[in-house]
Amino acid sequence: MTVQSYTFAYLDEQTKREIRRALLKALAIPGHQIPFASREMPLARGWGTSGLQVTAAVLGRGDVLKVIDQGADDTTNAVSIRQFFARVAGVRTTTRTEEATIIQTRHRIPEMPLRRGQIMVYQVPQPEPLWRLEPSRAETRRLHALAEYGIMHVKLYEDIARHGRITLAYDYPVLVHGRYVMSPSPIPAFDNPKLHRSAAIHLFGAGREKRIYAVPPHTDVVPLAFEDHPFRPWKADAACMLCGATESYLDEILVDDHGTRRYLCSDTDFCERRHTSRQAQ
Amino acid sequence: MYVSVKGGEAAIEASRAVLADTRRGDRALPQIAVAQIAEQLGLAVDRVIGEASLYDRELAALAIKQAQGDLQEAAFLLRAFRSTLPRFCASLPIDTTRMTLARRICATHKDLPGGQILGPTYDYTHRLLEFGLLADEEPPPAPQADPPVAAELPRATAALEAEGLLRREPDDNSPPPDLTREPLSFPAPRALRLQALARGDEGFVLAMGYSTQRGYGNTHPFAAEIRYGTVTVEIVPEELGFPVEIGDIAVTECQMVNQFRGSKTEPPQFTRGYGLVFGHAERRAMGMALVDRALQARELGEDVVAPVQDEEFVLSHADHVEASGFVQHLKLPHYVDFQSELELIRTLRAEARNQADTLREAAE
Numbered sequence A: 001m002t003v004q005s006y007t008f009a010y011l012d013e014q015t016k017r018e019i020r021r022a023l024l025k026a027l028a029i030p031g032h033q034i035p036f037a038s039r040e041m042p043l044a045r046g047w048g049t050s051g052l053q054v055t056a057a058v059l060g061r062g063d064v065l066k067v068i069d070q071g072a073d074d075t076t077n078a079v080s081i082r083q084f085f086a087r088v089a090g091v092r093t094t095t096r097t098e099e100a101t102i103i104q105t106r107h108r109i110p111e112m113p114l115r116r117g118q119i120m121v122y123q124v125p126q127p128e129p130l131w132r133l134e135p136s137r138a139e140t141r142r143l144h145a146l147a148e149y150g151i152m153h154v155k156l157y158e159d160i161a162r163h164g165r166i167t168l169a170y171d172y173p174v175l176v177h178g179r180y181v182m183s184p185s186p187i188p189a190f191d192n193p194k195l196h197r198s199a200a201i202h203l204f205g206a207g208r209e210k211r212i213y214a215v216p217p218h219t220d221v222v223p224l225a226f227e228d229h230p231f232r233p234w235k236a237d238a239a240c241m242l243c244g245a246t247e248s249y250l251d252e253i254l255v256d257d258h259g260t261r262r263y264l265c266s267d268t269d270f271c272e273r274r275h276t277s278r279q280a281q
Numbered sequence B: 001m002y003v004s005v006k007g008g009e010a011a012i013e014a015s016r017a018v019l020a021d022t023r024r025g026d027r028a029l030p031q032i033a034v035a036q037i038a039e040q041l042g043l044a045v046d047r048v049i050g051e052a053s054l055y056d057r058e059l060a061a062l063a064i065k066q067a068q069g070d071l072q073e074a075a076f077l078l079r080a081f082r083s084t085l086p087r088f089c090a091s092l093p094i095d096t097t098r099m100t101l102a103r104r105i106c107a108t109h110k111d112l113p114g115g116q117i118l119g120p121t122y123d124y125t126h127r128l129l130e131f132g133l134l135a136d137e138e139p140p141p142a143p144q145a146d147p148p149v150a151a152e153l154p155r156a157t158a159a160l161e162a163e164g165l166l167r168r169e170p171d172d173n174s175p176p177p178d179l180t181r182e183p184l185s186f187p188a189p190r191a192l193r194l195q196a197l198a199r200g201d202e203g204f205v206l207a208m209g210y211s212t213q214r215g216y217g218n219t220h221p222f223a224a225e226i227r228y229g230t231v232t233v234e235i236v237p238e239e240l241g242f243p244v245e246i247g248d249i250a251v252t253e254c255q256m257v258n259q260f261r262g263s264k265t266e267p268p269q270f271t272r273g274y275g276l277v278f279g280h281a282e283r284r285a286m287g288m289a290l291v292d293r294a295l296q297a298r299e300l301g302e303d304v305v306a307p308v309q310d311e312e313f314v315l316s317h318a319d320h321v322e323a324s325g326f327v328q329h330l331k332l333p334h335y336v337d338f339q340s341e342l343e344l345i346r347t348l349r350a351e352a353r354n355q356a357d358t359l360r361e362a363a364e
Helices: A013-028 A049-058 A076-088 A137-145 A150-163 A189-195 A268-280 B009-024 B034-040 B042-052 B057-066 B071-082 B131-135 B158-162 B190-199 B202-212 B282-294 B311-317 B320-331 B335-363
Strands: A064-069 A102-106 A119-123 A174-176 A180-182 A201-206 A211-215 A221-223 A250-254 A261-265 B100-105 B221-235 B244-260 B269-278
Touching: A013 A049, A013 A201, A013 A211, A049 A076, A049 A102, A049 A119, A049 A201, A064 A076, A064 A268, A076 A102, A076 B009, A137 B311, A189 A221, A250 B335, A261 A268, B034 B042, B034 B057, B042 B057, B042 B071, B042 B190, B042 B202, B042 B269, B057 B071, B071 B320, B190 B269, B190 B282, B190 B311, B202 B282, B202 B320, B221 B282, B244 B282, B269 B282
Parallel strands: A064 A102, A102 A119, A119 A201
Antiparallel strands: A174 A180, A174 A221, A201 A211, A250 A261, B100 B221, B221 B244, B244 B269
């Protein structure tokens, strides 16, 4: 048994069709979680099996794939997933955001604005935004059906009462198209505004939890907040040590044993290009 | 100065090579043949085909070899392979009364038609290390049963059923759902629950079953029958319209009967917990039967008070491919989210410090 005996993009055609049906339904009902019979993939559950399945379902031979984890193209899991598709689908891969037609991501949205025709595929560990408040998914399904989001507003209110502010820094819940509360996946709250009326298609897959949901282009995606406590994204108040960017999302690194901190862009493609153009000058 | 925290293709490639080398072990020793694993580590193969829901002993043995004997990893490998296989038809239900028996025991009756057949089991071995195996000692030939076991042996529960003492299983004739093709949803029909338990982690299913014996959702079980052997699998090809045998599979079946005091709609009677799994896996089948009975609480009007009776809890956490993956995904980088948490906690601490300072100044 060799690699050649697998079909294009690994999954059998029936399965890919089934996932595409779920994706179409998800796009038709923005932010609504569609159950699907998630398959086991040759990658551990929780490591992006949903992303693999969604990407496999939408991938064509002409596509150009970019895979990032924590914003970086060279993190181990991003490398592993990129290699997987190069191997089972033979598609062209890239690290350049604007060249990619499909971007599979874990925990970040690229800094460069996305354009029409691009598809973002998010790896989602926990599709249910209410799970910390109500563990039963049978019950949360009911709450979504009734648009009964009181528990979430109470949680945010309690945050303010206790800490003076909403203490959610990532996986910050959003209201999609004025109807469904949705988890944007564990992207930093900093990235939430990039989803609002984005020109790209955003597909979210949760393989272990067997859910697919989506945000079609030009859809309202509004972080939950209160009038007197507006949404506030978090970001280190610093500049990238390589490219000097202050407007991008930064990762903190420790450079010695005395707790000295430096900052680097989390989006490696964004950083490298700024870095190179600065050096050229 | 800047220490790279990021991987890179070369490091990953090297890691894979080290893994392959570690798996090979001492190269002075011959490699284990996949056929040897299939033949001599048969119970490991049984666990893997069960948890993978794929009856292919050779590929399971290959997975065990590839996973260095890590059976959860092996089941995962086989499941991932299963995802690539198209489904071309469903078999007819297997008939376990027509099982070619290797073993059949009953704990509720001293004797019964067909008798007790001990077969191959560790139950009556003394758990003493057999040092002869160190020297590859060959065992003596096994004795042959005489006369041969009947071709068809009714289940030990048949008499209870005939007397009306054992609850009839309701059958609404709806086709059973397929857990591997449709997502699990709640409330889950029993057919779906049994599928999830049959492929669930053996340790988890065993522990949940065990919890019923220690007061968390007591089901008063008796092992009415455990049978192990091979059954014929038949399919009806569309173009033929009649059943065709496609092979034999080994399965273990367990029927527990459980006391039931009756409800508003049902008289006192015994109820059944059922376990059916690939291969020879009695521990798994028995655990499954205990959990199956506990999960009937809702249908039988019993109070749902213990974890094992909560189907969403049990079925959502029974699968080790999911559990293992998600627990271990914590090894993946999380520095983007951690960064946001860092900023947040520093802000909260600064605010708390300012508040304390203001209070102290006011007090002074």
